[in-house]
Amino acid sequence: MLPIVGIGAGLVSALLFAVVITGSPLAFLLYSAAPLPIFIAALGWNHRAGLVATAAGAIAGMIALSFAAGLNFALIVALPAWWIAYLALLARNDDTGGAEWYPLGHLLVWIAAIAALTTVGSALVMTTDYDTYRTVIARVIENLLSEMVRSRYITLPADVKVSELALTLAPAVPVGIGASFVTTIVANLWLAAKAVQVSGRLPRPWPFIPATTVPRRALILLGLAMATATLGGFIGVAGAAMTGALLAVFMFSGLATIHDLTRGKAWRGPALISVYLALFVMQALLTPLLSLAGIVDSLLGRRKAPSPPSVPPMPNA
Known part of the structure; x- marks a missing residue:
């Protein structure tokens, strides 16, 4: 289930990233939502799903557009979203035995x-x-x-x-x-x-x-x-x-x-x-x-x- 979710999120995110090349106002709005699928995958199915989404989106961008486009997607959109989601779910035990997020x-x-x-x-x-x-x-x-x-x-x-x-x-x-x-x-x-x-x-x-x-x-x-x-x-x-x-x-x-x-x-x-x-x-x-x-x-x-x-x-x- 985790790989499927990650791959799906990565492909959607890469598509949102790619539409910016059209240059329309709607395209820029969709581009700004490119990190959203990565966030959802990483927050809902743990950070490994975010890494799978990053890899899937980057590979899709390299195949459909260019190697540089796929790399830019990974560095500018996907990896930052994965890291932020990872930190958001980071926790440790406090003095009372509860979770300190x-x-x-x-x-x-x-x-x-x-x-x-x-x-x-x-x-x-x-x-x-x-x-x-x-x-x-x-x-x-x-x-x-x-x-x-x-x-x-x-x-x-x-x-x-x-x-x-x-x-x-x-x-x-x-x-x-x-x-x-x-x-x-x-x-x-x-x-x-x-x-x-x-x-x-x-x-x-x-x-x-x-x-x-x-x-x-x-x-x-x-x-x-x-x-x-x-x-x-x-x-x-x-x-x-x-x-x-x-x-x-x-x-x-x-x-x-x-x-x-x-x-x-x-x-x-x-x-x-x-x-x-x-x-x-x-x-x-x-x-x-x-x-x-x-x-x-x-x-x-x-x-x-x-x-x-x-x-x-x-x-x-």
Whole structure:
């Protein structure tokens, strides 16, 4: 049963990965769901099913597309999803004989690291020459800005050239890409875990998500990433991507903080609806505030989850 599930999940994931070559908006949406089958297989049938799915999807990509496409699928989509699922089901016995599951805050840091590596890997797939990479990114930004100016979505001062502005903004693009990868991975992980939980196959009890706190050492990592982002070349790309990824992680921690602090309050529902609507409408303004809330929460490290029922750990190896 496990090999069949793994092979099926790998083929579906590879198909979702491959449709991006069509370039349509729907294709990009399907591409973002490529890790989902791997997550479901690894969470519901243990991590070995995830490895089988990785191998099956990579082989299918090599046969149907090219060796490089199959390798990219394995490195950018499948192996990261397998590793995150492996960590999510990692457990050890605590002092009372119950199961102590891998903390969500630590899992988020791993997701940030994987998002940064994926960002750099995607850039290197495009080209191994940094000047060429920056030129391509600047051209994409220039086309986008030109279209926005032409459609009158934005107005630029007369002395500002679109090409120069695009070249200035290019180094910041990895920050957004790293953050978007974190959001995509977290969304796929949550959907997969919820689906597996509904099916009754999730080995660990559903975690108390509002208690999620990012470990303090992630702040040191954020400082190092910001310093590295000032360097040139792909090292700077890696630093910028890690900066964006960690800020996205702290944003999720900030959302968890709001969920936790509003528990039991009569105005909880309207408050949460307002926050999510504001995040959708004013993302550029609210995201930094939520990240700041997550950073403060990490410094305080004060929130704890209610005691879960004692569940013996599942074998993970």
